[in-house]
Amino acid sequence: MKKMLSNPALWRGVVSIAVFLVLWEIGARSKQWMAPEFFAPFKEFLGAMGFKKDYLPWIGAVPAPSAVLDSWTAVFVDASYWQSWYMSFFRVMSGFIAAMLIGIPFGLSLAMSRVAHGIGFPVFEVLRPIPPLAWVPASIIFWPTQETAIAFITFLGAFYTIVINVLGGARSIDVRYFQAARSMGSSRWDIFRRVILPGTLPSIVVGSAVGMGITWEVVVAAEMISGGGSQIGGTRGGGLGFFIWLSYVGGSYEQIVVGMISIGIAGFVSSELLRWGGRYATPWLKAR
């Protein structure tokens, strides 16, 4: 502990975040203490650039961190805020688990069988460049409920990454392992169980962690675009993306930032949990 506190890197980090917050605070509050006359000389220029003419561009429009903190404490005791957390987590998890359940076997079968690769991979590669969010309308049309539609989009977000990583991982296994296993009389199942599965596990972990990040990206947008099941009423049940969108529509800009930070935390925590689980599943990597 003492060693950690005497580490200059830690203090530099603290200083940098503090400076960042102070600058943000000053910038955001600038419109309160900077007289409008201050901007008079730049009026033409700011107007030409498309900015409001009486406060600092960009930062002037952002709510100050202190205001965000206030708004957060107010929201902290609100059940609907936590309901949003729960909804987003639920959607992310359902999409993500579906992507694992379908993506890992699909990737492994592409890697194991040349015929499956020949048939499946080109179609996969043609669909992959379409961003998951472009699927939103089609998904809403296809799936009976908004909930399944959003889960499908999050599924797509993680699916491509997981399949590509599984395939890449299986491809990069040293061919001598297969030869060794075969010369010792392994069956196809043994090779799968003892060579391919442990060989691809690290890339499955990496793919899942990346996929988890994408899933959070996608769920936010899907909730914003589709309205997050708003028919349930108010902010209740909308998810964090919808929380942000509602705050924007309602003009409470502090809450937008609260929502953004909440999603950042949620995404970070779930990726870290996954990495931690991955380290647990692949203990041999640590020894190297």
Next chain:
Amino acid sequence: MDAALRLGAADEAIAVLRETTPFGDASEALLARIAGIARRARYAAGARIYSADDAADDIFVVLSGRAEHVFKPEVGAREALRRVTRGGVFGWAGLLLGQTQRLATVTAIEPTEVLRIDTEALVGLLESEPLEGGHVMERFASMIQREFTLPALLAQVRRLSGPLTEEMSSLSLTLYRLSLWLRSPRPYLMLVGFALFLGFWYLAVEVWKLPRFREMPGLTNVVREWLSPSPTYGLSLYIAEYYQHIAMSVWRVAQGFFLATVLGVPVGLLLGWSRSFKEYVFPVFETLRPIPILAWVPLAIVMFIATESAVVYLAFLASFFATALNTMLGVESIDESYVRAANCLGADRWQVFRHVIIPGALPFIFTGLQISIGVSWFSLVAAEMVSGQYGLGYVIWTSYVMVRYPTIVIGMVTLGIVGYVTSALVRIAGDYLMEWRVRELALAER
């Protein structure tokens, strides 16, 4: 009459060449040229065609009859005696590395007709077609080892000189690869895959009308709409507006990508290069990075009064993190002994930066750029859907709102194509620059 006969003889020569192992899958044109330099010869039963240690001048292809091919004992072939019939090739010793004399004695045991091909003329011909020629030589090598059971050490064929590697035109290389690809099962499996996918789409939506699929736009609908000069829903290949949407999206991504590269690469280089800069900046960077780019959408709209710059900002932000992070990792991946070596040789800080850090990080930078163009499209679509006018994301969303379902699919497919093309361009640019770098490294390390 005489000409016609010769033509018939050439056809016969081509036919027999196609039966041989080395020329079996050569192209018609090459076979015709080989037939052009071949001469016919006849041997009576019992006649000696050549003896071991004679000069190895011609290659023989048997047209009819039968000959006995006996290696001299020093050669060490597993089977010294071999009977050669139609389609058999012997007299290839001149093709072997460092071999100028016959390795065997060949005697006709029936009345035998052969084609004689001058070895040097054949090699010259093969060198003029380096791709196919190299392939023929490989097949000679495998025939000599497998059919004539010669030890591998001896059965090394001459290397074709000439433009094999250096100036091989990229077009002929591409065509050759294409012909190899067409001969493999892959293109046909691919067709099966697409047929399954498109067939299922067509059948499920338009023929069987499965529940849920019924509401989706059908394959023929989409294609008809896309190719129609007067589309029902107002957007097809023939409509100028379609290209305006594409151009708008590309222009936004281009701006965001350009800004992200111009800012992200230097920031990443500094992050990787200077420790104190990293310790001051990276914490803020890592605090902002987990926030999904798409969560920025409303704030971006508030920050940038014009929605246009808000959309570009979102495309920029996504690429910026990817570029900066990969560049930083690239700098950190550089072997420290390079920096030390440069320092030892008296390089100052700037020279180390210019000649070690930047080229060393280049592979990672390009990986980062490829990722960054992808995420930039990703966030652009969301931004265009939520706000903005024009652009492919906007097309997809408004088509949904206005119930123009086939146009949704047109938008999605176009987005996929345009996104793929832009990332392919970045990849090609990277490969091009890397090629130069790899060559330089190879030269430097020689």
